[in-house]
Amino acid sequence: MGKFKQRGSKKVPGFNAGSMSDIIFMFLFFFMVISNMRESSVLVRINVPQASEIQKLEKKSLSSNIYIGSPLEDKKYGTGTRIQLNDQISEVSDISSFIEAERAARNEVDVPFLTSTIKCDKEVKMGDVTDVKQELRKVGALRIMYASSRRVKNTY
DSSP: OOOOOOSSOOOOOOOOOTTHHHHHHHHHHHHHHHOOOOSOOOOBOOOOOEESSOOOOSOGGGEEEEEEEOBSOHHHHOSSOEEEETTEEEOGGGHHHHHHHHHHHSOTTTGGGOEEEEEEOTTSOHHHHHHHHHHHHHHTOOOEEEOOEEOOOOOO
């Protein structure tokens, strides 16, 4: 009987990493497409009240956020109730120019569907919210939505 001898030692083929970069870029693009960027950083404390009847906003891109609450940085902005428009603390009188700037930035077809979303802390006095609503009424921004969280039903 004959013996079979191997000529030379067998080597394991090398790992081809050529397609690895393609896979990494596909994952990168996938996560970039499905994620959304935060539009503004909140400078005031917001603990929205709970509600039982909630309706979801259809197009978030057509809403402009108005935050009302006590500032996170007491030394810089004080301790009273503050209004935040986009990324800056503003006064009630600045709301009209804010709404006009939002309208100018949108397409003319979308302007009637712009919604002003008021996100206020549940400890904010209603007088401050009424002042904001009066300014919105003066500029003709009559579509107003109040942000809230869903009320948890009691099971007992």
